[in-house]
Each structure stands twice: as structure tokens, then as C-alpha cells.
Amino acid sequence: MPTTLEPARLPALATGFALLGSGGGGATTMLEIALRDSGGWPFTLFDVDDLDPATPCLGVGFVGSTILLSERLPGTDPFGRLIAAAERWLGHRVPVICSLEGGGVNGLAPFAFPGGRMIVDADLTGRAFPALDQMSLLVDGVGGVVVTCDTGDGGVALVDTGRALDIERVVRAATVQAGGSGGMVFAGFTVGDLREHAIIGGTARALRLGEAFLSAASGPLSELAARLGGRLLAEGRVSAVEADALDPHVIAFGIDGSEGAVHRLVARSETLAFMTDGRLEASAPDLIVVIDAVSRDILEVTAVSMGRHVAVIHLDGPGWWFQAAGRLRHVLPSAYGLDELDDRSGLSRVGGVSA
Known part of the structure; x- marks a missing residue:
């Protein structure tokens, strides 16, 4: 049934999406501040089962440099032109909106810019990922999806293709022309498509995680991890920061553990893997959250x-992502050329249905 969100839940919502960023996705601060003074409260959040599966839906989010996004505010209606272009192409209005990315700043985007549309609790990633061809609708090959994005100076590009890589490359090129960051809209799918081809309940999970984090943030780190339903992998001082010799976008952080262990965190724009004394302990698509211990x-x-x-x-x-091996291969570290960091034990989870 629909959930009513009051302004008092905004800090928890933003905190939860920050956790689901897994080290990336952009800071939620900007949209959290904008939402504090929004006249849209209270928001109604719909489950996919609350809506007719034939109802058209669109997804919104920002693409490009999140640092630039924080320096160059997106305005009061960053998706209006992009949605209008998609609706002209489709020939009808789209009444439902969801988030493209279920982590970081994009988790909040539908609430900050709903445009009078119903917000459904679904997204296309479940956490932050760097590539557009990792969106769940594209991974599952859902047909009819069109994408619009900023090109700069009021321009809009529309991509209608059956090849996910086209979307990644064309939208990236348009975003560079737009100045390095901009809006993006997916359209041409329905609420029914979300039931099978999207991550359901990500906003509800963000709320649970955010509330747990805020209630336990000042306590022991092990207790904080337990309250989040996770486990504490390490606590210690960052002792090394090294760019990968073959891929400068890959960064490895050495962490001297407080109990003498040597840890290694591997990341691109998001965290990808974590090791202790050379032993792999976690890797994408699981979330590896780094917090300041103080x-x-x-x-x-x-x-x-x-x-x-x-x-x-x-x-x-x-x-x-674990419901089919064909999905999982898109989000393992090997998808970034880091084959040795895949958690092969995760393959045993294929077929699972946990949110």
C-alpha cells in the first residue's frame, strides 16, 4: 500500500541513499537542502503493486561528474525539457516516475523534481554504479526504452536504440558537450516492466538503513554495522593511496587495521572490492561502505x-542482480577489468530473491 513520507524522514532517506552509494553516486546534501523547503510534502510513495502494470513510467537521474553537479546547481526543473522530449516521441504523457539509480544523489531525484507525477518505489540499479549500460532495463534487454539527456544550452538529445552500449557512449558524449554533468531520462517502459526488470523497494530500504544509521551512529562501530544488518570489515588508518598502473581510474587504498591486519580497498567512482591480508572479503555488487571512524x-x-x-x-x-548469472556478470569487478576481484562464492547466491 502507498506510504506517506513526512519531512521528518528526509534525513534518514538522504542518509540511506548515501549508504547505498557504496562510496559513489554523489553527495545527497544538495538535494536534501532543496527538499527541506519543498512545497511537495508530504510525498506519497507507491509500491509497484499499487499501480496498474500497464501504466507508463519514466526514470530520472543525473549523469556525469557529481562534483560538477554540486558546484553548478541544476535549477528548479532539470528534467522538464528531457521529459517533454520523451513524451513527444512517445505521443503520450507519462504519469509515474522512479529513480534511475538507487544510491547517492539520484535516489532523491524523483522527490526533488516529481513534476506532478506519482513516485513509485523502484529503480534501475539498487546502488550506485558508474555505467549507463548497467541499468537493469538495459541489462535485461527490455525493448522500447528511449533515453533523453542534456546537450548544453537548452539542447536535448534522444537515443532510441536496442544496443545498451549506444546509450552509454552517446549520452556520455552529450554530457561532455553539456559541460560534464546534466540530466537524463529513461522512458518507454511501464510499471509492469519494473516488477520483473527493476530493483523494487529501494527507497524503503534507504529509509530503514538511514534510520538505523542515525540511531546508532554515535555508538560502537560493530554495533552500528549490526544495526545496519551488515558486518564491520575493518577499522584503521589509511596508509596508502595508489592508482592502478594499467587503469588510472582504479584506486587502491591501503588501510592499517587497528588490530594489526593489512586491508586493501579497491575503487573506481564507487567501491568495488575489499581484502584483508590478501583475502577477498567483499566485492560488487555488494555494498562496501566507508565512514569516518571519528x-x-x-x-x-x-x-x-x-x-x-x-x-x-x-x-x-x-x-x-543475483537472480541470474547473466545479470551478475554486468556488475562484478570483472566488468571493470578486475577479474581477480570477483567473489566467486557470490555465484552461489544466483537465484536468490533478497532485496
Whole structure:
């Protein structure tokens, strides 16, 4: 049944999406501030089962540099032109909206810019991922999806293709032309498509995680991890920051554990894998959350720096990715060229249905 969200739940919602960013996805601060003064409260959040499966839906989110996005505010209606272009192409209005990415700043996007549409609790990733061809509708090959994006100076590009890689490349090129960041809209699918081809309940999970984090943030780190339903992987000081010799976008962080263990965190724009004394302990699509062990700030990869005292927490990734091996291969570390960091034990989870 629909859930009514009051303004008092905004901090928990933003915190939960920060956790689901797994070190990336962009800081939620900007949209959280915008939502504090929004006249849209209270928001009604619909489950997919609350709506007719034939109802058209669209997904919204930001693409490109999240650092630029925080420096160059998106305006009061960043998706209006993009939605209008998609609706002209489709020939009808789309009454339902969801998030493209269930982690980081994009988790909040439907609430900040709903455009008078119903918000459904579904998204296309379940956590932050770097590539557009990792969106669940594209991974499952759902037909009829069209994408619109900013090209800069009021321009809009529309991509209608059956090849996911086209969307990744064309939208990236348009975003560079737009100045490095901009809006993006997926359309041409229905609420019924979300039931099978999307991650369901991500906003509800963000609320649960955010409420648990805020209630336990000042307590022991092991208790905080347990309250989140996860496990504490490490606590210690960052002692090394190294770019990969073959791929400069891959960064490895050395962490000297407080109990003498040597840890290694591997990341791109999001965290990808974590090892202790050379033993792999967690990898994508599971979530590897890094927090400041003193302030308890949730850290993005760009904020993990030499000498910082951090804690690393493992949370289960969205179960949707483990329902088929064909899905999982898109989000393992090997999808980024890091074959040796795949958690092969995760393959035993294929067929699971946990959220």
C-alpha cells in the first residue's frame, strides 16, 4: 500500500541513499537542502503493486561528474525539457516516475523534481554504479526504452536504440558537450516492466538503513554495522593511496587495521572490492561502505585520504542482480577489468530473491 513520507524522514532517506552509494553516486546534501523547503510534502510513495502494470513510467537521474553537479546547481526543473522530449516521441504523457539509480544523489531525484507525477518505489540499479549500460532495463534487454539527456544550452538529445552500449557512449558524449554533468531520462517502459526488470523497494530500504544509521551512529562501530544488518570489515588508518598502473581510474587504498591486519580497498567512482591480508572479503555488487571512524561521516571515494581513520562496513547488495548469472556478470569487478576481484562464492547466491 502507498506510504506517506513526512519531512521528518528526509534525513534518514538522504542518509540511506548515501549508504547505498557504496562510496559513489554523489553527495545527497544538495538535494536534501532543496527538499527541506519543498512545497511537495508530504510525498506519497507507491509500491509497484499499487499501480496498474500497464501504466507508463519514466526514470530520472543525473549523469556525469557529481562534483560538477554540486558546484553548478541544476535549477528548479532539470528534467522538464528531457521529459517533454520523451513524451513527444512517445505521443503520450507519462504519469509515474522512479529513480534511475538507487544510491547517492539520484535516489532523491524523483522527490526533488516529481513534476506532478506519482513516485513509485523502484529503480534501475539498487546502488550506485558508474555505467549507463548497467541499468537493469538495459541489462535485461527490455525493448522500447528511449533515453533523453542534456546537450548544453537548452539542447536535448534522444537515443532510441536496442544496443545498451549506444546509450552509454552517446549520452556520455552529450554530457561532455553539456559541460560534464546534466540530466537524463529513461522512458518507454511501464510499471509492469519494473516488477520483473527493476530493483523494487529501494527507497524503503534507504529509509530503514538511514534510520538505523542515525540511531546508532554515535555508538560502537560493530554495533552500528549490526544495526545496519551488515558486518564491520575493518577499522584503521589509511596508509596508502595508489592508482592502478594499467587503469588510472582504479584506486587502491591501503588501510592499517587497528588490530594489526593489512586491508586493501579497491575503487573506481564507487567501491568495488575489499581484502584483508590478501583475502577477498567483499566485492560488487555488494555494498562496501566507508565512514569516518571519528565523525561518522559517510565517505565517497574522493574523500578517502591519507591518514584518515576510517571504518569499512559490508552490506548485502540488491538481490535482483543475483537472480541470474547473466545479470551478475554486468556488475562484478570483472566488468571493470578486475577479474581477480570477483567473489566467486557470490555465484552461489544466483537465484536468490533478497532485496
